[in-house]
Amino acid sequence: MSYLLKNATMPNGSKADLAIHDSHFVPESSLPKDHQVIDLAGKQVLPGLVDLHTHLREPGFEESETVATGSLSAVRGGFTAISAMANTAPVADTAGVVEQVYRLGQAAGLCDVFPIGAVTQGLNGQTLSEIGAMADSAARVRVFSDDGKCVFDPLIMRRALEYVKKFDGVIAQHAQEPTLTQDAQMNEGEISAQLGLKGWPAVAEEAIIARDVLLAEHTKSRLHICHLTTAGGVEIIRWAKARGIQVTAEVTPHHLLLTDDYAKNYDPIFKVNPPLRLESDVLALRAGLADGTIDIVATDHAPHSSESKDCEWSVASFGMVGLETALSIVIKTMVETGAMTYADVADRLSIAPARIARYENHGQPLEIGNVANLTVVDTASNWIVDRDLMSTRSKNTPFHGFELPGVVTHTFFNGKLVFGE
Amino acid sequence: MKTVLPAPDMSRAIVRIAHEILERYDGADSITLLGIPTRGAHLATRIAAAINAIEGGQVAVGTLDTTMHRDDLRTRSPKALLPTLIPPAGVEGRHVVLVDDVLFSGRTIRAALDALGEIGRPTSVSLAVLVDRGHRELPIKADFVGKNIPTSRTEIIKVNLVEVDGTDEVTIAEGGSK
Amino acid sequence: MKHLLSINDLSRDEAILILDTAAELARISDGPMKKLPTLRGRTIVNLFAEDSTRTRISFEAAAKRLSADVINFSAKGSSLSKGESLKDTAQTLQAMGADAVVIRHPASGAPFRLADNQWMSGAVINAGDGTHEHPSQALLDAYTMRKHLGKGAKDLAGLRVAIVGDILHSRVARSNVLLLTKLGAHVTLVAPPTLLPFGVDSWPVTVSYDLDLVIPQVDAIMMLRIQQERMHEIFFPSAREYSRYFGLNRDRVNALNPNAIIMHPGPMNRGLEITADAADSARSVIVEQVSNGVSVRMAILYLLLGGAPIEGGIN
Known part of the structure; x- marks a missing residue:
């Protein structure tokens, strides 16, 4: 199929027509006669969005999400590449598992599904997993993470940082000091004290970030900090970058919008790891994302079955789905506030994550010769989030009923229209 | 709104009730007056004062709150409780006048009889009211009545007492649109 | 007022109404009337997912004196001890026609989950949830203080109260801070810094680490239970050191004001946070707290259930 997209607003604000044939952007003149014309007047185009942090739950927890349902959710949210976290059952700590996930993604065919490999075997935090075998596998893993758990042992962390240099890999750290966060339920602050829920202090996150940027400096390796949530964490990353340390950082959409106030009615739909923090943290995260201290937005899309949320707060699972709301939250918190342009959005949600993870055909300029991975957004329209109308298999969105700006109307993956009409 | 029992008539009615009670029970010794809060309690105190003025003694007087025994609890929001103060002699063997x-x-009054039954077994129970306006829904009648005032169901009878309302009078008014 | 989940649900006037109602109920049930017909035909479920004999018995006695039908649902060790089935349990209680559920649960906020969801339509009364709140305990504590120290006042204006011990994990302390300050008392929290909640400096209370400085300045002192497992979690080095700094012993009792009262929500760890002679001294109103508890819980049940059913449930 071939397409001519007319009157598109490019990330830099200019207007252009884009021609797509086979899987690439082509000159309009080389389009076959039977191409479809789509008028994008008034609509914003972005390079296909890239998520570095997605929980797809397959293998092991298919009742919450599968690679196929997660892929559909992704393209509805404008993503053309997602990164399947390793905390499946079995854990993605061998070439076999990562290849299985990769092939499930290929079979779904809606977007690229890049597996992330576990840093340690079974996420046990003690023994390195088969990092090399995963890197050399068909899945070509470059990002390694024990996400959900912190690589707590400093020696293991050091070795992992050193070892991935051989593959130009990166360690994505879930920064959570475990002893300071035993049984922790939410941000440690006035609200946790009032609610009688065990607190999760900011220092538990910041202490690991501080340690790991120093380890990254020492090992001259690449470190990525998952889901930054505190103002102090932003400061440490800013300091590390100024020192020339190879560290990158991500923030989730929910941490750009929600605060621990939402815990007040004990609805575990707002229970997430790391926890929702304070208004001052939210503002620091937005400022950090705007000035580039935080490199990317990543969803931490974490599907959970309804029974794991339909219960008391302290026994509920951590996590929120986010693929279908991510772009809208970024528009609401960053673009509508004037903190970022759509060129910045293209960078934080596509170009930078693709660069960090070395995803070759993603985050590229929308230019002739490049693979046509493309997202179209109607930025003038709002929509109301309805958990029952989402494509993810789970309904645990904290944004149910929120009115959000920006409707994804089309997603093109490898030149195919995988979402929209 | 019009006044149907002005202050002087009210005083006379109270004194008359006191005389009637004494006449029925042959003196004050065996009588216990129990007023139903709020205004019934004040009326009981006044009747007791009238009895004491006549007899020269101290007739037993107390209060009996009926709130927890009402049969219409589930049709309205819960009300604050009012005091129940039973004189030291109790109710056993007494002629109780509600x-x-x-x-x-x-x-x-049905609720009051139930409440009284929880407390003990009086020799007899009688009822004194300042106004009987009719429209009974239960087989209950008053033994001592200050004034019978025929009313329609929708009319509103209001007893004002100095202790609560700052003035003594009974008024009648047209009811609201019901 | 449909539920009693937190002291925050009560206005000052509503709190006083509960205390006044309890006082009247105490007088009539201590005196002439042992049993009232008020809640005849109403079903109250005691849903206790955590051991608490005294609170359960207190609510049961209160319900029975109001002629309610009481169903005890003690779920320790059963499926309820796993949170997944709280919803199923609630729906079962709904099907059984519970007009009210008195819930004790180890998870903070569990009563909110019962009340907020469309799981059941009855009233929910929080009888202690995790480390969050225990509103009926605070109401009986306030009732006890008003009775002894109120000098006829409706509220607790000007009263000075010290709450001593494990504030961090205490639902009794949380509810008491909210209620006592609402009623005008000055509250001082006394504890080692490890057992004070984060951000306690923003609470409307005074905080002290020194019990001996506080003792002579209070009208009521409330000792909180220290759970043995806190020692293993390194909140303080040893029971002996805790007792030395924060225990109520004979010398400290003697340093109290002549009219000051000693309170404890129970169960006591005699010898740890309170010595036997302090607990049994003439100043102690600990036993009376228990009997006041029944009156206060009768008042709560009457005010929640005695009137017309409140709109908004599923039925």
Whole structure:
């Protein structure tokens, strides 16, 4: 199929027509006669969005999400590449598992599904997993993470940082000091004290970030900090970058919008790891994302079955789905506030994550010769989030009923229209 | 709104009730007056004062709150409780005279009889009211009545007492649109 | 007022109404009337997912004196001890026609989950949830203080109260801070810094680490239970050191004001946070707290259930 997209607003604000044939952007003149014309007047185009942090739950927890349902959710949210976290059952700590996930993604065919490999075997935090075998596998893993758990042992962390240099890999750290966060339920602050829920202090996150940027400096390796949530964490990353340390950082959409106030009615739909923090943290995260201290937005899309949320707060699972709301939250918190342009959005949600993870055909300029991975957004329209109308298999969105700006109307993956009409 | 029992008539009615009670029970010694809060309690105190003025003694007087025994609890929001103060002699073997301001459906008195039954077994129970306005819903009648005032169901009878309302009078008014 | 989940649900006037109602109920049930017909035909479920004999018995006695039908649902060790089935349990209680559920649960906020969801339509009364709140305990504590120290006042204006011990994990302390300050008392929290909640400096209370400085300045002192497992979690080095700094012993009792009262929500760890002679001294109102508890819980049940059913449930 071939397409001519007319009157598109490019990330830099200019207007252009884009021609797509086979899987690439082509000159309009080389389009076959039977191409479809789509008028994008008034609509914003972005390079296909890239998520570095997605929980797809397959293998092991298919009742919450599968690679196929997660892929559909992704393209509805404008993503053309997602990164399947390793905390499946079995854990993605061998070439076999990562290849299985990769092939499930290929079979779904809606977007690229890049597996992330576990840093340690079974996420046990003690023994390195088969990092090399995963890197050399068909899945070509470059990002390694024990996400959900912190690589707590400093020696293991050091070795992992050193070892991935051989593959130009990166360690994505879930920064959570475990002893300071035993049984922790939410941000440690006035609200946790009032609610009688065990607190999760900011220092538990910041202490690991501080340690790991120093380890990254020492090992001259690449470190990525998952889901930054505190103002102090932003400061440490800013300091590390100024020192020339190879560290990158991500923030989730929910941490750009929600605060621990939402815990007040004990609805575990707002229970997430790391926890929702304070208004001052939210503002620091937005400022950090705007000035580039935080490199990317990543969803931490974490599907959970309804029974794991339909219960008391302290026994509920951590996590929120986010693929279908991510772009809208970024528009609401960053673009509508004037903190970022759509060129910045293209960078934080596509170009930078693709660069960090070395995803070759993603985050590229929308230019002739490049693979046509493309997202179209109607930025003038709002929509109301309805958990029952989402494509993810789970309904645990904290944004149910929120009115959000920006409707994804089309997603093109490898030149195919995988979402929209 | 019009006044149907002005202050002087009210005083006379109270004194008359005191005389009637004494006449029926042959003196004050065996009588216990129990007023139903709020206005019934004040009327009981006044009747007791009248009895004491006549007899020269101290007639037993107390209060009996009926709130927890009402049969219409589930049709309205819960009310604050009012005091129940039973004189030291109790109710066993006594002639209890219940005192209330207005006798209407009779349901308050039924509740009072139930409440009294929880406390003990009086020799007899009688009822004194300042106003009987008719429209009984239960087989209950007053033994001592200050004034019978025929009413329609929708009319509103209001007993004002100095202790609560700053003035002594009984008024009648047209009811609202019901 | 449909539920009693937190002291925050009560206005000052509503709190006083509960205390006044309890006082009247105490007088009539101590005196002439042992049993009232008020809640005849109403079903109250005691849903206790955590051991608490005294609170359960207190609510049961209160319900029975109001002629309610009481169903005890003690779920320790059963499926309820796993949170997944709280919803199923609630729906079962709904099907059984519970007009009210008195819930004790180890998870903070569990009563909110019962009340907020469309799981059941009855009233929910929080009888202690995790480390969050225990509103009926605070109400009986306030009732006890008003009775002894109120000098006829409706509220607790000007009263000075010290709450001593494990504030961090205490639902009794949380509810008491909210209620006592609402009623005008000055509250001082006394504890080692490890057992004070984060951000306690923003609470409307005074905080002290020194019990001996506080003792002579209070009208009521409330000792909180220290759970043995806190020692293993390194909140303080040893029971002996805790007792030395924060225990109520004979010398400290003697340093109290002549009219000051000693309170404890129970169960006590005699010898740890309170010595036997302090607990049994003439100043102690600990036993009376228990009997006041029944009156206060009767008042709560009457005010929640005695009137017309409140709109908004599923039925």
